[in-house]
Amino acid sequence: MAIEAEMTNSESRAAVSGAPRATEAPTNDERMTPAPDSAPRKKQTEPNDSGAERSAGQTQPKKKMSPRTRALAIVGAIVIALGGAIYWYHGTFYEDTDDAQIDGYISNISPRVGGTVTAVHVEDNQKVNPGQVLVELDPTDLRVARDQARAALAQAEAQLRAEESNTAVTETSNQTLVATSSSDVASGQAGVAEAEQSVAQANAQAKQAQADAELAQTEKDRADQLYQSGAIARAEFDSRTAAAEAASAKLDAAQKAVEAARRRVEEEAAKAHAATSRLHEAKVNGPETLDAKRATVDLRKASVDAAKSALEQAELNLSYATIVAPVKGIVGKRAVNVGDRVTVGQSLLGITQIDKLWVTADFRETQVRHMQPGQRTTVHVDALGRDFDGQVESIAAATGSRYSVLPPENASGNYVKVVQRLPVRIRLNPGQPDMDRLRPGMSVEPKVRVK
Numbered sequence: 138m139a140i141e142a143e144m145t146n147s148e149s150r151a152a153v154s155g156a157p158r159a160t161e162a163p164t165n166d167e168r169m170t171p172a173p174d175s176a177p178r179k180k181q182t183e184p185n186d187s188g189a190e191r192s193a194g195q196t197q198p199k200k201k202m203s204p205r206t207r208a209l210a211i212v213g214a215i216v217i218a219l220g221g222a223i224y225w226y227h228g229t230f231y232e233d234t235d236d237a238q239i240d241g242y243i244s245n246i247s248p249r250v251g252g253t254v255t256a257v258h259v260e261d262n263q264k265v266n267p268g269q270v271l272v273e274l275d276p277t278d279l280r281v282a283r284d285q286a287r288a289a290l291a292q293a294e295a296q297l298r299a300e301e302s303n304t305a306v307t308e309t310s311n312q313t314l315v316a317t318s319s320s321d322v323a324s325g326q327a328g329v330a331e332a333e334q335s336v337a338q339a340n341a342q343a344k345q346a347q348a349d350a351e352l353a354q355t356e357k358d359r360a361d362q363l364y365q366s367g368a369i370a371r372a373e374f375d376s377r378t379a380a381a382e383a384a385s386a387k388l389d390a391a392q393k394a395v396e397a398a399r400r401r402v403e404e405e406a407a408k409a410h411a412a413t414s415r416l417h418e419a420k421v422n423g424p425e426t427l428d429a430k431r432a433t434v435d436l437r438k439a440s441v442d443a444a445k446s447a448l449e450q451a452e453l454n455l456s457y458a459t460i461v462a463p464v465k466g467i468v469g470k471r472a473v474n475v476g477d478r479v480t481v482g483q484s485l486l487g488i489t490q491i492d493k494l495w496v497t498a499d500f501r502e503t504q505v506r507h508m509q510p511g512q513r514t515t516v517h518v519d520a521l522g523r524d525f526d527g528q529v530e531s532i533a534a535a536t537g538s539r540y541s542v543l544p545p546e547n548a549s550g551n552y553v554k555v556v557q558r559l560p561v562r563i564r565l566n567p568g569q570p571d572m573d574r575l576r577p578g579m580s581v582e583p584k585v586r587v588k
Contacts, residue, residue: 229588230586230587230588231584231585231586231587232500232504232505232507232508232584232585232587233582233583233584233585234498234499234500234501234504234582234583235580235582236498236499236500236558237496237497237498237499237516237563237580237581237582237583238496238497238577238578238579238580238581239494239495239496239518239575239576239577239578239579239581240494240495240496240497240562240577241489241490241491241493241494241495241576241577242464242489242490242493243469243487243488243489243490243577244463244464244466244487244488244490245484245486245487246271246272246460246462246463246484246485246486246487246488247481247482247483247484247485248272248274248457248460248479248480248481248482248483248485249454249457249481250274250279250454250457250458250481251478251479251480251481252274252275252276252278252279252458252478252479253274253275253476253477253478253479254272254273254274254275254473254474254475254476254477254478254479255273255274255275255475256272256273256475257271257272257273257471257473257474257475258270258271258272258273259271259468259471259486260468260471261468261469261470261471262467262468262469263467263468264465264466264467264468265462265465265466265467265468265488266462266465267461267462267463267464267465268461268462269461269462270459270460270461271460271461271462271468271485271486272460272473272485273458273459273460274457274458274459274460274479275458276455276458279451279454279455279457279458280455282451282454282455283448283451283452283454283455285451286444286447286448286450286451286452287448289444289447289448290441290444290445290447290448292444293437293440293441293443293444294441294444296437296440297434297437297438297440297441300430300433300434300436300437301434301437303430303433304427304430304431304433304434308427308430311419311424311426311427315416315419315420317415318412318413318415318416318418318419319416320412322409322412322413322416324408324409324412326409328401328404328405328408328409329402329405329406329409331405333402335398335401335402336395336398336399336401336402338398340395342391342394342395343388343391343392343394343395344391345391346384346387346388346390346391346392347388347391349384349387349388350381350384350385350387350388351384352384353377353380353381353382353383353384353385354381354384354385356377356380356381357377357378357380357381359377360373360377360378361378460485462488463488464488464490465490465492466488466489466490466491466492467488467489467491468486468487468488469486469487469488469489470484470486470487471485471486472484472485472486473485473486489576489577491573491575491576494565494572494575494577495530495562495563495564495565496514496516496527496562496563496565496581496583497560497561497562497563498560498561498563498581498583498585499537499558499559499560499561500558500559500561500585501556501557501558501559502536502556502557502558502559503556505532505559505561506587507587507588508529508532508561508585508587509529509532510528510529510530510531510532511528511529512528512529512585512586512587513526513527513528513585513586514526514527514528514529514563514583514584514585514586515527515583515584516563516565516581516582516583516584517581517582517583517584518575518579518580518581519579519580519581519582520574520576520579520580521571521574521575523571525565525566525569525572525575526565526566526569527563527564527565527566527583528563528564528566529561529562529563529564529585530562530563530564531561531562532559532560532561532562533559533560533561533562536557536558536559537557537558537559537560538557561585563583563585
């Protein structure tokens, strides 16, 4: 009873002071007799310095983990382990980057001749096929230039025909001159021989006439003596006198014939010499003259070729007045309108070849250690939200900084090591869905399997 009164007083004091109430202390019988498993055990607690209760005389048993908590812990451990394995696997066998984009060929269309724009047949973002008309220029000036080139060609061809005719005439004339000169030389030589024979014959006749003249003169002198002596008649004397005069005249004629024959020999010799000179001239100068004519013909042929080239260029320029699409693609950056005056090489518009696309990925230099052409690649396109399959096609020959307009010069100033990037070209496998929606410049994230 005293114990109960004391405990009652303690509880009263605790209630009054606001302190926690202590658990009743067990009796001796309670300490000796163990409580059944189903009965709850009483614990004695006493206040601590902080106001929290702590066990007195006996340790509180550990709380068992519930099945749900245990399952969550196991799942969390599996997720962490699986995440670590995936991170290790991805870091070991794959290399990826977000510094990549779709690349493609963009053909800049510019005129090959200057002129005024008369028609524009395309708009931005319009699909075009090879040979489709894009822009038309005013062809009037180009048509006039073509007509002038045709006239120049006709003139050059006429001059060529004239020179070819002259060359043929010159060649025939040279051959005729050689033949005529050869004939004249032979004729002159024959004339000289004939004249020399005439001289010999005239000399013989002159000798005969001289002998006859001397005999006639002797007969005349004898007749004169006989006539003086009266041995012969006057008629006989006159007859012999006449015979002597005739023989003398005949001798003069023979001598003149000899002189004439000699002059003829000289004439025939001069003719033969002139013919020989003409023959020599024909043989020496004829080929040179013919070569000069042939050179003129070659010059005219060259003029004809130049005129043909000029005409062909004029026709090409006329065809260039119609600007057509060289490739299949999509028109963009149109910068031409009707009435514009355009010059050669001026950019009019661009055509993007969407059927020839690839990926340019700028990997860090530490990522290309095991990278090589042919490795399988997965490319995620941000704009489409899907992946495309591809292969590493090639690795650039230099880092991107070396291709810049002002490449860095590490030999000057303070050097700071910066991880460089190497452009890697990735070829997309053909035949994949939605490839026609890809456009150059789209951001992508390629992932290359390097092991």
